[in-house]
Amino acid sequence: MSNSLINEKSPYLLQHAENPVDWYPWGAAAFEKARREDKPVFLSIGYSTCHWCHVMAHESFEDLQVAEVLNRYFVAVKVDREERPDVDAVYLRVCQALTGGAGWPLTIIMTPEQQPFFAGTYLPKNGVGGRIGLLQLLRAVAGKWSGSREELLRAGRDATAALRAMPRTKPAPLNEELLKKAAGQLAASYDAEYGGFGSAPKFPAPHNLDFLLRMYETRGDEQALQMAEKTLLHMYSGGMFDHIGYGFCRYSTDRRFLVPHFEKMLYDNALLLSAYCHAFRATGNAFYRGVAERIADYLRRELLAPDGGFYSAQDADSDGEEGKYYLFTPAELNEVLGQAQGEAFAAAYGVTAAGNFRGRSIPNLLRGGALLGGHTELLPALREYRRRRCRLHTDDKILTVWNALAVSAFCALYRITRSPADLETAERTMAFLTERLSDGDALFISWCDGRRGAPGLLDDYACTALALLDLYGVTLREPYLARAERLLRRAVDLFYDAGSGGFFLSGRENEKLLFRPKETYDGALPSGNAVMTELLVRLDALLPEGGFGGTAEKQLAFMCGASGDFPMGHAAFLCALSERLDPPPHVTVAPAGDAGVEALPFLLPPEAAVRVLPAPTKEYPLKDGKTTYYVCRGRRCLPPVNRPEDALR
Numbered sequence: 001m002s003n004s005l006i007n008e009k010s011p012y013l014l015q016h017a018e019n020p021v022d023w024y025p026w027g028a029a030a031f032e033k034a035r036r037e038d039k040p041v042f043l044s045i046g047y048s049t050c051h052w053c054h055v056m057a058h059e060s061f062e063d064l065q066v067a068e069v070l071n072r073y074f075v076a077v078k079v080d081r082e083e084r085p086d087v088d089a090v091y092l093r094v095c096q097a098l099t100g101g102a103g104w105p106l107t108i109i110m111t112p113e114q115q116p117f118f119a120g121t122y123l124p125k126n127g128v129g130g131r132i133g134l135l136q137l138l139r140a141v142a143g144k145w146s147g148s149r150e151e152l153l154r155a156g157r158d159a160t161a162a163l164r165a166m167p168r169t170k171p172a173p174l175n176e177e178l179l180k181k182a183a184g185q186l187a188a189s190y191d192a193e194y195g196g197f198g199s200a201p202k203f204p205a206p207h208n209l210d211f212l213l214r215m216y217e218t219r220g221d222e223q224a225l226q227m228a229e230k231t232l233l234h235m236y237s238g239g240m241f242d243h244i245g246y247g248f249c250r251y252s253t254d255r256r257f258l259v260p261h262f263e264k265m266l267y268d269n270a271l272l273l274s275a276y277c278h279a280f281r282a283t284g285n286a287f288y289r290g291v292a293e294r295i296a297d298y299l300r301r302e303l304l305a306p307d308g309g310f311y312s313a314q315d316a317d318s319d320g321e322e323g324k325y326y327l328f329t330p331a332e333l334n335e336v337l338g339q340a341q342g343e344a345f346a347a348a349y350g351v352t353a354a355g356n357f358r359g360r361s362i363p364n365l366l367r368g369g370a371l372l373g374g375h376t377e378l379l380p381a382l383r384e385y386r387r388r389r390c391r392l393h394t395d396d397k398i399l400t401v402w403n404a405l406a407v408s409a410f411c412a413l414y415r416i417t418r419s420p421a422d423l424e425t426a427e428r429t430m431a432f433l434t435e436r437l438s439d440g441d442a443l444f445i446s447w448c449d450g451r452r453g454a455p456g457l458l459d460d461y462a463c464t465a466l467a468l469l470d471l472y473g474v475t476l477r478e479p480y481l482a483r484a485e486r487l488l489r490r491a492v493d494l495f496y497d498a499g500s501g502g503f504f505l506s507g508r509e510n511e512k513l514l515f516r517p518k519e520t521y522d523g524a525l526p527s528g529n530a531v532m533t534e535l536l537v538r539l540d541a542l543l544p545e546g547g548f549g550g551t552a553e554k555q556l557a558f559m560c561g562a563s564g565d566f567p568m569g570h571a572a573f574l575c576a577l578s579e580r581l582d583p584p585p586h587v588t589v590a591p592a593g594d595a596g597v598e599a600l601p602f603l604l605p606p607e608a609a610v611r612v613l614p615a616p617t618k619e620y621p622l623k624d625g626k627t628t629y630y631v632c633r634g635r636r637c638l639p640p641v642n643r644p645e646d647a648l649r
Contacts, residue, residue, distance in 0.1 A: 001018075001020075002017050002018055003016075003017060003018075003019060003021065003022050003023045003024075004022070004023060004024045004025065004029075005017040005023045005024075005025060005078060006018075008025050009397075009448040009449040009451050010048070010080040010082075010083050010397060010448060011048040011080075011395045011396065011397060011448070012046060012047050012048035012053075012078075012080040012082075012083075012395070013025060013078055013080055015048060015057070016057065016061060016078055019057070019061045019062055019067065020061075020062070020063075020064055020067035020068075020071075021061050021066070021067045021070050021071065021076050022067075022070075022071045022076060023076050023077070023078045024075060024076065024077050024078070025077070025078065025079075026043075026077055026078075026079045026084060026087060030075055030077045031075075031112050031113075031114065033075050034075040034111075034112035035112040035113075037075070038112075039073060039074055039075050039112070039145075040073075040074055040075075040109055040110065040111060040112075040117075040141060040145055041074065041075050041076075041077055041109070041110050041111070041112060041114075042070055042074040042075070042076045042077065042107075042108075042109055042138075043077045043079065043091065043106075043107070043108040043109070043110060044056075044061075044076070044077070044078055044079070044105055044106070044107055044108075045078075045079045045080075045081050045087070045088050045091060045104065045105065045106040045108070046078075046079075046080070046081065046104045046105040046106070047080055047081050047082050047104065047313075047395070048080070048312075048313070048315070048393070048395040048397075049263040049264075049265075049312075049313040049314060049315040049316060049393065049395055050104050050105065050263070050316075051261065051262075051263065051316040051317055051322055052103075052104065052105060052121075052122045053104060053105045054317055054320075055122065056105050056122050056123065056134075058320075059124060059125045060123070060124075060125045060134050063125060065125075065135065066125060066134060066135060066138075069135060069138045069139060069142070070138060072142075073138065073141075073142035073145070074109075074138070074142075075112075080397075081104065081106070082312060082395075082397060082399055082446065083397070083445060083446050083448075083453050083454070084445075084453075084454060085445070085457060085459070085505075086454075086457055086505060086506045086510060086511070086513060086517075087513065088106070089505055089517045089519065090513045090514050090515065090517060091106060091108045091116065091119070092106060093163055093515075093517060094108065094116045094119050094156075094159060094160065094163065094514075095108070095119035095120070095121070097119075097159040097162065097163055098116075098118075098119040098155065098156065098159050099119055099120060101121070102119075102121065103121045103122075104121065105121060105122055106119075106121060107119070107120045107121060107122075107123060107134075109141055110156070111153065114513070114514055115153065115156060115157060115160060115514070116156045116159075116160065116514075117152055117153045117154075117155060117156030117157070118137070118141065118156070119156075123137065160514060160515070163514075163515055164514075164515045168500045169500065169501060169502065169520075169558060169561045169562045170561045171501060171554070171557035171558050171560065171561045172557060172560040172561040172564055173557065173560065174556055174557070174560060174577065174580065174581065175560055176581055178560065178563060178564065178567045178574060178577065179215065179219075179567075179574055179577065179578055179581075181567050181568075182211065182567035182568045182570070182571060182574055183211075183212070183215055183221060183223075183224055185566070185567065185568035186208060186211075186212065186224075186227065186568055186571075187223060187227065189568075190227050191255060192230075193255075194234050194255050194256050194257065195227075195230040195231035195232075195233065195234035195235065195257070196231050196234065196235070196252070196255075196257065197231075199255065200252065200253060200254045200255050201251050201252060201253050201254075201261070202251060202252045202254075202255065202257065203250075203251045203524065204235060204240075204248065204251065204268060204271070204272055205522075205524075205571075206268075206271035206272050206274065206275040207271070207522050207526050207530075207571045207572040207575070208568075208571045209228045209231060209232065209275045209278075209279075210274070210275055210278055210571070210572075210575055211571035211572075211574050211575055211578075212224040212225065212227055212228040213225065213228050213275075213278050213279060213282045214575050214578055215578075216228070216282060217282055217605075218578055218582045225282070225283075228279065229279065229283070232275065232276065232279055232288065232291075233287075233371075234256070234257050234366075235248070235252075235257050235272075236291050236365075237257070237364065237365040237366050238252060238256060238257030238258045238260075238364050238365075238366055239252075239257070239258045239259055239260050239326075239356075239357075239362035239363065239364045240252045240257045240258075240260040241291075242264070242298070242326060243349055243363045243364065243365065243373055244326075244363060244379055244382045244383060244386065245298060245301075245302065245379075245383050245386070246294040246295065246297050246298035246301075247264050247269050247294075247295060247298030247299070247302065248264065248268055248269055248272050248295070249261060249262050249263065249264055249316075250262075250263045250264070250265055250268060250316075256366060257366075258356060258362065258364055258366060259356070259357055259362060260323075260362070261316060262315075262316035262317075262322060262323040262325070262326055263313060263314065263315055263316035264298075264302075264313060264314045265312070265313045265402075265524075266299070266303055266310050266311065266312055266313060266399070266402040266403075266405075266406060267401070267402045267405055267524065267525055268524070269295050269298065269299055269303075269409075270299070270402065270405035270406040270408070270409040271405060271409070271525070272295060273292055273295040273296060273299070273409035273410075273412065273413060274405075274408060274409045274412045276288045276289075276291045276292040276295065277289075277292050277409075277412035277413055277415065277416055278412070280292065280416050281415070281416060281605075287371050287372065289416055289417070290371075290372045291372075292412075292413055292416070293413070293417070294372075296409075296410065296413055296422065296425075299406065300425065302314065302394070303394070304425075305396070305398065305432075307432060307436075308428035308429050308431055308432035309398035309403055309429060309432040309433070309436070309447065310398065310402065310403050310406050310429060311394055311395060311396045311397070311398060312395040312396070312397045312398070312399055312402060313394070313395045314392055314393065314394050314395070315392060315393040315394075315395075317393075318390040318391060318392055318393075319390050319391070323357065323358075323362070324390055325386055325389075325390055325392045326362060326363075326386075327355075327357060327358075327360035327361060327362060328351050328360060328361055328363060328382075329351070329353070329355070329360055329361065330342065330343070330346045330351055330352065330353055330361075332385070333345055333346050333351060333382075336381055336382060336385045337378055337381060337382070341375075341378060344375065345375050345378055345382075346361075348365075348369055348370070348373060348374060348375055349361075349363035349364060349365065349373065349375075350363065350364045350365070350366065350367055351363055396448065397446055397447070397448040398432070398436075398437075398446065398447040398448065399445065399446050400433060400437045400443055400444065400445055400446065400456060400460040400463070400464060401445075401459045401460055401463045401464075401525070403429055403432070403433055403437075404433065404460075404463035404464045404466070404467040405463055405467070405525075406426075406429055407426045407429050407430050407433075407467035407470065407471065408463075408466060408467045408470045410422050410423070410425045410426035410429070411423075411426050411467075411470040411471055411473065411474045411606075412470070412606065414426065414474050415474060415601065415602060415606065418602060423474065423475070426467075426470075426471060426474075427471065430467060430468070430471060430480075433464060433467075434483075436452070437452065441483070441486050441487055441490050442455070442456070442490075442509075443455075443456030443460045443461055443464060443487070444456055444460070445457065445460060454510070454511070455509045455510055457505055457506055457507070457510060457528075458491065458494075458495045458503050458504065458505050458506070458507065458528040458529075458532070459505070459525070459528040459531070461487050461488075461490065461491035461494070461495070462491060462503075462528050462531035462532045462535060463531055464487060465483075465484045465487040465488050465491070465535050466484075466531055466534060466535055466538075468480045468481070468483050468484035468487070469481070469484045469535070469538055469539070469542075470606065472484065473601055473604075473606055473608070473610070474601045475601075476597065476598075476600070476601065476610060476612050481542065481543075484535075484539065485539060485543060485546060488535055488536070488539055488548070491503070491532065492551060493508075494507030494508050494509060495507040495528075496551070497518065501554055501555070501557070501558035501561075502518050502520065502529055502555070502558045502559075502562070503518065503528060503529050503532050503555075504516040504517070504518050505517045505518065505519055505528060520559060520562040520563065520570060520573070521566075521569045521570065522569060522570060522571055522572050522573075526572030526573075527570070527572065527573070529555070529558075529559060529562070529573070530559070530570065530572035530573035530576065531572065532555060533552075533555050533556060533559050533573050533576040533577075534572070534573075534575065534576040534579070536548055536551055536552035536555050536556075537552055537556070537576050537579055537580050538579075538607060538609070540552045541583065541584075541586060541609040542609045542610075542611065552580075556576075556577060556580060559573045559576075559577070560577070579607050582634075583633065583634050584604070584605050584607045584608045584609065584633070585604060585605075585608045585609070585631055585632070585633050585648065586608070586609045586610075586631070586632045586633070587600065587604070587608065587609070587610045587611070587629060587630065587631050587632075587644065588610075588611050588613065588620055588629075588630040589610070589611065589612040589613060589627065589628070589629055589630075590613055590615075590616040590617070590620040590621065590622055590627065590628045590630070591612060591613065591614075591615070591616070591627050592616070592622050592625060592626050592627045592628075593627065596627055596643070596644070597612055597627065599644075600629075600644055603644055603645055603648050604648065616628070623640045623641070623642055624642060626642045627642065628640045628641070628642060629641050629642070629643075629644040631644070631648060
C-alpha cells in the first residue's frame with residue numbers, strides 16, 4: 001500500500017513510497033497533522049544514490065515493526081536533500097550543534113513547530129555495541145513525549161537558540177597573508193606519499209586544487225603546483241576514477257585512492273573537469289587534457305538527458321551490493337575479451353585473482369604503467385558487459401546548481417580543445433536551465449518528471465550567473481553577460497544581508513525555516529558566498545559602470561573576516577581574493593569587422609575581463625584602420641595593438 005510520497009516527483013521520495021511507514025513529504029500537511037494529533041515529527045533526509053540511506057531503508061523503513069512504532073507515535077517526513085538544500089542545511093547545522101558531526105541519512109526528531117530535540121545520522125534497527133538502535137530511540141522518545149516532554153525539549157531548544165544567535169562576522173581588510181596561510185595549512189595536511197589532504201576518507205575538493213594552481217600561476221609557488229599535480233595524478237590512477245566507464249566516484253575510503261565510495265555525482269565530475277582543465281592550462285601537460293576529455297565523455301554518455309540537462313548521480317549499489325557494477329575478476333575479463341586481451345588488460349589495470357575489494361578487483365593504475373592506461377579499444381565491450389551484468393540506478397533529477405557547474409566545466413574544456421561539441425554542450429545545458437528552470441530571471445532548484453521544484457536559493461543564482469559569465473568569456477556574446485548581470489542584481493535583492501554583510505542561503509521568496517544559514521565554508525561544493533564574491537569581482541571588472549564595486553568590496557571584507565581563522569576551508573573565496581589582489585588582463589576591443597576577435601578567449605585566462613564595443617569610439621579608436629585591442633592590467637595600460645597576442649605576450 002502506498003503512502004503520501006506516491007505523488008512526489010523526487011526519485012528518492014519515490015523509493016520510499018511503498019514503505020509501510022506512513023511517510024509525508026515536507027509541507028504544511030505533515031506539520032498540521034502533528035499539531036492536531038500532538039505527535040513529534042520524525043524527519044529523515046537523504047538522497048537517492050546514498051548507500052547508507054539504502055541500508056537504513058532496508059533495515060528499518062521497510063520493517064513492519066519499525067513502521068508500527070513510527071506510525072503510532074510520530075508523523076514521519078521524508079526530504080530529498082537535493083530538492084530542498086535549505087531544509088538540509090538547517091538541520092545539518094542542528095545535528096552538528098547537538099552531536100559534533102553530521103551526514104546522511106540525517107535523522108531529526110522535532111516538535112510540530114519544527115523545534116528539533118534529537119539529531120543523528122544512520123541508526124541500525126536494533127542497538128549494537130552500546131550504540132542506540134532506532135526502535136529503542138523511538139520508544140524512549142514516545143515515552144518522554146507523553147511523560148517528561150520539557151526534559152526532552154531542553155537541549156534542542158538551547159542548541160537552536162545558539163544557532164540563531166551566531167556572532168556577527170567582523171569584516172577584515174583584504175589581506176594577501178590569507179593566501180599564504182591557506183597554502184601553509186594545505187601543505188601541513190598534505191599526504192606526500194599518495195597525494196590528497198588529511199587521512200582517509202579523502203574527498204577530491206577541487207576548489208583546493210584550483211587555489212593551489214592559482215598560487216603557482218600568480219605567485220610562482222612550486223610547492224603548491226607539486227601538491228596539486230600529485231593529487232590529480234593519484235586521484236585519477238586509483239579506483240576513485242572509473243577506468244572502464246570514466247568519471248570519478250564520490251570519494252576514496254583509503255589513503256591510496258584505491259577503494260572509492262562508488263556513487264558518482266554530477267557536481268564532483270563537473271568540478272574535477274574544471275580542475276583538470278586548469279592543470280592543463282597551468283602546465284601544458286597533455287595528461288590533464290586527456291583526463292578532462294574522459295570526464296566529459298562520461299558526463300555526455302551517462303548523465304546527459306536528451307533535451308540538454310544533466311542528471312544528478314549514479315548509485316553506489318547494484319542489486320543491493322555496494323560497488324558490484326564496477327568490480328571484475330580475471331575470468332570475467334577473459335570471457336569478454338578473450339584470454340590474450342583479457343590477461344593484458346588485467347595486467348595493466350591491476351585485476352587479480354585475489355582481488356582488492358571483497359574478493360574482486362577495482363581496476364586501477366596505481367602500480368604504474370601508461371599514465372592514461374591504454375587498451376581503450378577494449379573499453380566499449382567491457383562497458384556493455386557491465387550494463388548487461390547488473391543495473392546501475394541513475395537519479396534523473398536535474399538540479400540547477402549542478403548543471404550550472406557543468407556549463408562552466410564545458411566552457412573550461414572548450415578553452416583547451418576548441419571543439420565545437422564542447423561549446424555546444426555548454427550552450428544546450430544553459431538553454432535547458434533558461435527554458436525549464438527559470439521564469440524570466442526567477443530560478444528554481446530542480447526539474448524532475450516535467451515539474452519544477454522549489455524557488456531557487458543563493459547557490460542557484462550564484463552558480464548560474466557564473467556559468468553565464470563563463471559562456472560570455474568563451475563566446476563574447478553580450479546576451480550571456482546581460483543575463484548574468486540581471487541574476488546578480490536579483491541575488492543581491494533576495495539574499496544580501498545589508499546589515500551584517502554576506503548572503504543568506506535562503507531569500508525573501510523562500511520558505512521561512514528555523515533560521516537562515518549564511519554559508520561561507522566550502523564543503524563538497526564552493527560556498528554560495530564564495531561564488532558570489534567571484535561574481536562580484538568579475539562583474540565589477542567587466543562592468544565598472546554597473547555599480548557593483550561597493551558591494552564587491554563589502555563582500556570581500558566580509559569573507560576575509562569569515563575565513564581568517566581557517567582560510568584553508570575557504571579556498572574558493574581565496575581564488576576570488578587573489579583575482580582582486582592581482583587582477584587579470586582587461587581587454588577592450590574596437591572592432592573593424594570581427595576578424596580575429598573569435599580567437600581572443602583562447603589567449604586569455606578564464607577570469608579576464610573582455611568587452612567588444614559595438615563600434616570604435618573617440619576613447620577607443622581604430623589603429624591603422626584595423627580591429628584594435630586595448631589591454632590593461634592592474635593600473636597599467638599598454639599601447640593599442642592590432643594583434644592581441646602582441647600585447648598579451
